[in-house]
Amino acid sequence: MTPQSEVRSEPGPGVRPGGEPFDPVGVRWNRVSTKLAAARRLTGLLALAVPGALLVVPAVLIGSWWWLAPMVPVAVGAWWWWVAGRQVAAIGYAERDDDLLVRRGIMWRYIVVVPYGRLQYVDVQAGPVDRIFGIARVQLHTASAATDAMIPGLPPAEAARVRDRLAARGQARLAGL
Amino acid sequence: MTAEVGGPGDEADAGTEPVAADGRWHRVHPLTPAIRSWQVLVVLLIYLGQDLVQTTLRGDLDAAGQVAQLRGWALGGGLLIVLVVILLGGGMAGLSWRCTRYRVSHEALELQHGVVSRRQRQAPLDRLQAVDIVQPLLARLTGLARLTLEVAGGGDSRIELAYLTETQARRLRNHLLAAAAGVRYRTPEAPEAPEHFVLTVPLQRLAGALALSGGTIWLGTGAVALVSSSIATGRPGLAAGALPALLGAAGTLWNRFSTEFGFRVATSPDGLRLRHGLLQQRTQTVPPGRVQAVRLSQPLLWRPGRWWRVEVNVAGYGRERAETGVLLPVGTRDEAVAVLAFVLPDLGVRDTEHPGPVVDAGLVGTLGDGGFTAAPPAARFVDPIGWRRHGYRVTRTALLLRRGVLYRQLDVVPHARTQSVGVRQGPLQRRLALASFTLHSTPGPAMPVVAHLAAPVVARLLDEQVLRARQARAGAGPERWMETVASAAPAGHPLDQPTEPAQGAGVEELGDR
Numbered sequence: 017m018t019p020q021s022e023v024r025s026e027p028g029p030g031v032r033p034g035g036e037p038f039d040p041v042g043v044r045w046n047r048v049s050t051k052l053a054a055a056r057r058l059t060g061l062l063a064l065a066v067p068g069a070l071l072v073v074p075a076v077l078i079g080s081w082w083w084l085a086p087m088v089p090v091a092v093g094a095w096w097w098w099v100a101g102r103q104v105a106a107i108g109y110a111e112r113d114d115d116l117l118v119r120r121g122i123m124w125r126y127i128v129v130v131p132y133g134r135l136q137y138v139d140v141q142a143g144p145v146d147r148i149f150g151i152a153r154v155q156l157h158t159a160s161a162a163t164d165a166m167i168p169g170l171p172p173a174e175a176a177r178v179r180d181r182l183a184a185r186g187q188a189r190l191a192g193l
Numbered sequence: 194m195t196a197e198v199g200g201p202g203d204e205a206d207a208g209t210e211p212v213a214a215d216g217r218w219h220r221v222h223p224l225t226p227a228i229r230s231w232q233v234l235v236v237l238l239i240y241l242g243q244d245l246v247q248t249t250l251r252g253d254l255d256a257a258g259q260v261a262q263l264r265g266w267a268l269g270g271g272l273l274i275v276l277v278v279i280l281l282g283g284g285m286a287g288l289s290w291r292c293t294r295y296r297v298s299h300e301a302l303e304l305q306h307g308v309v310s311r312r313q314r315q316a317p318l319d320r321l322q323a324v325d326i327v328q329p330l331l332a333r334l335t336g337l338a339r340l341t342l343e344v345a346g347g348g349d350s351r352i353e354l355a356y357l358t359e360t361q362a363r364r365l366r367n368h369l370l371a372a373a374a375g376v377r378y379r380t381p382e383a384p385e386a387p388e389h390f391v392l393t394v395p396l397q398r399l400a401g402a403l404a405l406s407g408g409t410i411w412l413g414t415g416a417v418a419l420v421s422s423s424i425a426t427g428r429p430g431l432a433a434g435a436l437p438a439l440l441g442a443a444g445t446l447w448n449r450f451s452t453e454f455g456f457r458v459a460t461s462p463d464g465l466r467l468r469h470g471l472l473q474q475r476t477q478t479v480p481p482g483r484v485q486a487v488r489l490s491q492p493l494l495w496r497p498g499r500w501w502r503v504e505v506n507v508a509g510y511g512r513e514r515a516e517t518g519v520l521l522p523v524g525t526r527d528e529a530v531a532v533l534a535f536v537l538p539d540l541g542v543r544d545t546e547h548p549g550p551v552v553d554a555g556l557v558g559t560l561g562d563g564g565f566t567a568a569p570p571a572a573r574f575v576d577p578i579g580w581r582r583h584g585y586r587v588t589r590t591a592l593l594l595r596r597g598v599l600y601r602q603l604d605v606v607p608h609a610r611t612q613s614v615g616v617r618q619g620p621l622q623r624r625l626a627l628a629s630f631t632l633h634s635t636p637g638p639a640m641p642v643v644a645h646l647a648a649p650v651v652a653r654l655l656d657e658q659v660l661r662a663r664q665a666r667a668g669a670g671p672e673r674w675m676e677t678v679a680s681a682a683p684a685g686h687p688l689d690q691p692t693e694p695a696q697g698a699g700v701e702e703l704g705d706r
Contacts (some may be wrong), residue, residue, distance in 0.1 A: 036648065037655050040656060124617070127655070128615040129615070131613065131662060135664060158612040160633035162635045
């Protein structure tokens with residue numbers, strides 16, 4: 017009674033050449049706000065400020081080689097600055113007719129496909145740093161705790177739009193467990 | 194245990210024992226506070242005992258008189274605490290009993306409880322995932338039982354009715370299952386579904402399997418190391434210090450032994466019936482279609498006996514109550530496959546194919562056995578030992594995911610139960626054009642994943658699996674799984690007809706290898 021014609025149920029030799037799991041055919045990715053990169057940079061720099069300040073103290077008192085120690089947090093900060101920009105640029109989400117796709121990562125890449133019919137609830141959160149930059153995150157929950165589908169760095173209006181769309185589509189396609 | 198209750202013959206005591214689903218409020222059994230306080234009492238006694246043992250252990254350092262004095266103090270103080278706790282706890286338990294009541298209708302079960310803050314919880318029966326009857330030792334002696342309902346929800350969504358009489362608990366279970374299944378019956382009470390015995394796990398095999406599990410071997414090594422080191426150094430204090438850790442490990446093993454003791458599997462139209470437990474006995478019913486994923490696994494040392502363990506993910510059972518997800522603690526290959534066939538009667542292999550070899554390829558096969566799609570040779574650079582075992586097989590109804598050379602595992606996930614799917618790829622995998630595919634299932638023992646597949650294969654699997662899941666869901670049966678069947682079946686014993694022939698055939702088909 018299930019129409020099976022659309023899917024070949026057995027893996028055959030005809031694997032699409034150059035198939036790329038992280039770039040499904042016909043998907044246009046939405047990017048998240050670049051303010052997310054700024055928010056992540058701020059959080060990172062705040063976290064590095066404390067060890068940096070502590071390491072400056074002996075450098076000022078003793079001098080010479082001790083100035084190498086505070087260079088470490090500075091280097092980490094510079095790396096973080098660069099990475100945050102790249103990471104945020106790699107985050108994407110796409111709404112298809114029946115499911116939502118979220119992807120992230122450049123070195124360690126991850127993509128998740130969440131069918132609307134499986135959505136249990138949707139969270140919209142904004143922490144203090146997020147609020148400074150005017151962004152929010154949307155987290156999708158299914159009955160599985162393993163579903164790791166979160167879209168960070170959405171402007172609040174877009175976050176609300178995504179949430180409402182997800183809720184409406186989830187309602188329309190809600191299935192049992 | 195099942196033969197003497199249920200059905201119309203039970204009407205005699207209907208005056209004293211209310212009909213299960215009358216829509217009125219009922220209290221739980223008046224002995225409930227006694228049983229609950231008893232549990233507290235046992236804990237206290239153990240506490241006291243530990244105290245005494247510790248005092249005596251420390252005693253070998255002190256003079257004899259001091260030991261006696263210490264013991265006296267410990268006893269006196271302990272007794273006082275015990276008395277106070279008994280009085281307080283008894284009072285609280287009595288109050289809480291007065292405040293606990295439940296109501297069952299054809300649609301839902303409601304439970305009210307709580308002394309200070311009143312709580313009311315209502316569970317819609319068509320969302321029911323599993324029903325357990327649990328009998329701790331004392332409840333068994335007094336003929337009482339606890340009824341546990343799992344409705345899938347986030348966090349703690351179970352409802353516990355404690356304690357009812359055994360008869361009440363069983364009648365209520367029958368009603369809940371019948372209501373959840375959408376069965377209509379003419380008798381005032383839901384009839385008990387007939388059970389068909391399938392298998393038991395012999396005691397020797399359970400003990401052997403436990404002895405050969407990883408936990409025992411670590412425990413044994415630890416114990417030997419402790420004893421020999423304390424003999425070598427001549428100081429028993431060393432061993433005594435590590436004793437709690439060892440006791441903890443032994444406790445875990447004992448726990449597993451006692452929960453899996455006397456494991457008995459039966460089938461009924463209500464679903465799979467499991468009964469197990471040495472001191473606390475648990476009777477579980479897992480309705481058909483509520484199984485989210487199945488895992489068959491084999492630790493290294495179980496290989497000579499060709500033993501397998503079968504576990505399931507059921508929404509609501511969760512990972513923290515791991516013992517409830519066990520369908521078969523240890524069984525032969527044929528038994529394991531038969532149990533798999535009961536929970537997933539249709540494996541959906543090609544018409545020209547036999548399901549047996551496909552499952553075997555998942556259990557012990559490597560590379561392309563049984564139509565599996567395996568990891569490419571490049572995967573040996575990321576997993577030199579296990580790369581031949583990483584693989585998956587798609588059938589019409591389910592996805593089979595295989596892995597593990599030393600610890601063999603096979604996960605079976607029906608397409609209709611797929612929650613979401615994900616793909617991961619690290620830098621090394623990217624260089625080798627590999628990726629790992631994950632199916633997200635409800636929390637439980639099975640965490641289906643297949644690592645290091647060729648990236649294009651994963652891309653196609655990701656696309657198609659989402660589509661398959663959607664199509665399977667669209668064609669899936671109703672949430673009340675008997676609704677269509679029962680309305681067509683003649684009256685009499687409405688539960689006796691469906692599902693049985695299919696299940697029987699499944700066993701024969703799979704069992705003959």
